[in-house]
Amino acid sequence: MSDATAEKHVFQAEIQQLLDLVVHSLYTDREIFLRELISNASDAMEKLRHVEATEKDVHDAGLPLQVEIIADKEAGTLTIQDHGIGMTHDELVENLGTIAHSGTKAFLQAMKDSGKSPETMIGQFGVGFYSAFMVADEVKVFTRSWRKDGEGLVWTSDGTSGYEIEPAEGVARGTKIVLKLKEDQKEYAEEYRVKHLVETYSNFVGFPVMIDGKRVNEVEALWLKNKSEISDDEYKEFYKFQAKAFDEPQYRLHFSADAPLEINALVFVPSENPENMGFGKVDPGVALYCKKVLIDPEPKGLLPDWMRFLKGVIDSADLPLNISRETMQDSALVRKIGTVISKRVLKMFDKEADADPEKWRAFYKKFDRFFKEGVATDFANKEALAKLLRFETSMTEAGEVAGLKDYLSRAKDGQEEIYYIVGNSRDQIEASPYLEAFKTRGLEVIYFTDAVDEYVADSLAEFDGKKLRSITKGGVDLDDAEVEGEALSEEETTALCEFLKTEFGDKVTKVGAGKRLVDSPVVALVPEDAMTPQMRQMMKAMDENFSDEVKVELEINPRHELIKRLASAKDDNADLAKMVAGQLLDNALMAAGLLEDARDTVRRMNELMAKALG
Template sequence: MSTATPQKFEFQAEIKQLLDIVIHSLYTEKEIFVRELVSNASDALEKLRHTQLTEKDIFEESQSLEISLTTDDKAKTLTIQDYGVGMTREELVKNLGTIAHSGSKQFLKSLSEGGQKNSNLIGQFGVGFYSAFMVAKSVKVYSHSWKKDEPGHVWSSDGSGSYEVEQVDGLSRGTKIVIELKDDCGEYATEGRVKDILERYSAFVSFPINLNGKHINTVTALWLRSKNEIKEEEYTEFYKFQSHAYDEPLMRLHFSADAPLSINALLFVPKENTEKLGFSRLEPSVSLYCRKVLIDAAPKDLLPEWLRFLKGVVDSEDIPLNISRETMQDKALIEKLNKVITKRFLKFLDEEATQRPEEFAKFYATFGIFLKEGAAMDFTHKDQLVKLLRFESSLTEKTKNTSLAEYVSRMGSEQKEIYYLVGKNRAAIESGPYLEGFKARNLEVLFCYEPVDEYVMNNVREFDGKKIIAADHGDVKLADIPKAEGALSDDQVKELTKWLKDTLGDRVAEVKSSDRLVDSPALAINSDKFMSAHMRRMMKAMDKDGADTPVKVDLEINPRAAVMKRLYESHTTSPDRSKLVAEQILDNALISAGLLEDATPMVARLYKLLETV
């Protein structure tokens, strides 16, 4: 009930300017006003809690510390009420009509200086409050200070340039904001719409939030609590809530840091990699908070691209925000957050790999592809990522992986390089000719099954001072081993390789005796050092220029193989049939190398060979 004549005030020129900016260009989404007003209410309750520690004479001391929202879709109003510190008449004028304590001055100054970072804090009554005018025909602010001897007042305005302050009786302690909505903003007077906004932005506010008498924020800000007091089921419940998931997470990392930044983080690894299952590319899913208020549900720069599979929350009090909290101005700070969190997560994975290898193996089977992506593209964290890479090898059992560090620990003193082979699976690699020479010399070879592996290896290039090289690369040089009896002589090999080069013509760049074959008759080495067989297939799939260039290979033959000895004997006595055999040997080698692109000529040739049987 009013007990005095309303007093009319004109907004300061700066506030008029601020209102115009807020209403027309500051916020990209109108729904943000709910978050801003709830944050202000939370701040007012927090201030009261501190005031209760130093003051004894508090107005309505027993009043609950909570936030209440009420929607009325018929009247098109939204009411937000808190029972916090409240404001006196002077504070209403100072906070809502001038720039004294609103943070507006810093904001306007930052605009005039080209958008320099603003030091305004979340929840400070002022700029966030004005966001209500994006949706409001009029705004009324009823407030009663915590001081018993102060009367209550109502502040009202339509945002057009002036406001009124009037004394009223019968107010509870705190602040009640009644927003009469514009005709096209009636959705914010419906319970469902406001509930969605509260669950999105204000789910972890410290104080109870009630909407039309129903408690909304039932999940606590778990990341700010001590790990020792949190139960497993609480972590699971939070993960399901935050990630909209139905199952339990595979892993979690809960940590806090004070330097170089204040960070509280709770990160989860889900059980499934939906990209691997054929779904669309994952989007960032680690939300950024400042003091439990959502800043960005999916910040793109908070974590590197290869960590897009992570879910969870990062909360930092050190974030200087622009006035709307919708974007962050200090890019250097976000980069620092990125590095701190990424480094901590990589340390966590390293600990898992060392202390819980079976759990890490489960993680790697599902998400190893992301680590490979990072190892190939993230120069900042490359060294830590390479240590986490895992592969099967010629010395491990099937499905058992080894690290590069373990590989190096098994290397002989004479070995200077780390070898790998790319293939569809273990059986394909082991049945091919490229492994024979390495097995004969007891040299370990890593097995790579994924299309991206070759790209990764070419970008990683070395580990622990050892060059990483494909075992089927033309530059590989292997130590001599005793020659088996019955092999063609050097002169015979020279004669045969010359005949093969003449016979096969432009299909081969060179034909020579091989030091890496034991049982297989021949193998093909791609003579194009810049485009391997797997790279060629990838480029062909992407329809890239150069993918259709005719394949030219180096053919290496095994002078101990029965086929080669028979070919040497027949190349002069049965030249036509020997030519068919030579071409078939080359095609067989191309098949093993994954370089045969058209099998039609080979099929016709095989029929000709069968006719001679």
């Protein structure tokens, strides 16, 4: 540049400080620079559209509104050009050399006063342009204003002490930025690398982005279109593009909101669960955008972790972003956006589950772990999630499932509890003595057969004001029921219970007659605060030294023939009675999943068989 024609300027002190921050400490990923420059170009063309609506005399009115990028590997340069509003001489000085519009001074003062790092303090200051100096030794900005009397200018700087402005011939309306790349940043002069950056960050910019004459961003930002204008096939293709998926979406949620926040969202629910395919825990799949520009492809903490299987886009113009658009400055606002989306998704699931129960059951079977995880971890949405759970019960056929709303619709008048039992399978549960009293009384029992179901029941605790209660634990209060068979007298029952308590000692906390049993002689009940066998097994698998001795309450059935004979044998043949009593206790512990050492059980059983054979 000729000293005779160049107009030299020194950067204001604040701009110098800002440049140092941008180049050396603000951005964590240098490739963000291209997103910033494309966004600026898009903004300039949006402004031109507004100008064209009110002004007649616009220079070069026929120029196309598109972003043109040229990667020159031999020259080591990258050029980004738009035909937007352009800049006058004063606007060049004001926008690129001073703090007039950027808010930089306010930022620097706030950072100084707070003592915080730039990453946490920078807000919307419109200074993304300076990110170019992270990758360039020299930046040239060719520009011409939209006004008829505008002039062609070139702004040049190495990003250190200052800049120069001089007239330039043949400059079209808009702005052309030419980056002379640093030696270690020459990768950005490779066409394939630049194309990847556009596809990653700027694919949905509202204007065509051309690289060496070819359009790159051909997929529309469907989330900003009216639903009535989009076909099912377009939705499916967008899902496959955005999620990099091969399946088709099972459900979708497309909505816009203006209050309390401006949000445009398009969220898809996959039809296949990748975590069931051995891929491990997946990352969040709903990307965050601001005005069609990608902010974070996998935003942590935006949605509850259990929603990580969702795919799609959330776009909010209300986001106060930091200068690099890499993190959200106002986490409270981000949480508010996440809350709005979460509630919308749950409402959509509830509606779909009611509209087509069979489709929901098929989907739930593949994705049930996510919903169960949500019940245990997402307190704010626990009640809504509970409505979506499905399980087999004592009143459903094998393989058929029901929800908690279905359960309550069939509950007995005055029933204040939701009964459940945890087991390894339906067959195992239905062979246990715990169900007898409930089936006799027509009380429905939920079957929890998944390893995590116990966590779900403990986390949920209640639904619609009804407490969830395990039927294997003490404290269940049942009404009297008509049961066939003559029972021991109250005196005989008391005497037998005292005999058994003496025989078992501290192995049991109590022996008594109850209302649970119909066909079985005894049942072992665990305290309400005790771990279930499934939980104990899990804890033992994690810690071989884990020990948790459970003291059970033994309930006997005074109508059972074996119990009546035992009552007589305790007086007539005490040794045999003690052996039978020990076997009954072990049988009850076995049914409860609490018998860990069966050696004595086998030895005693052999002795009893020998006695039975004389």
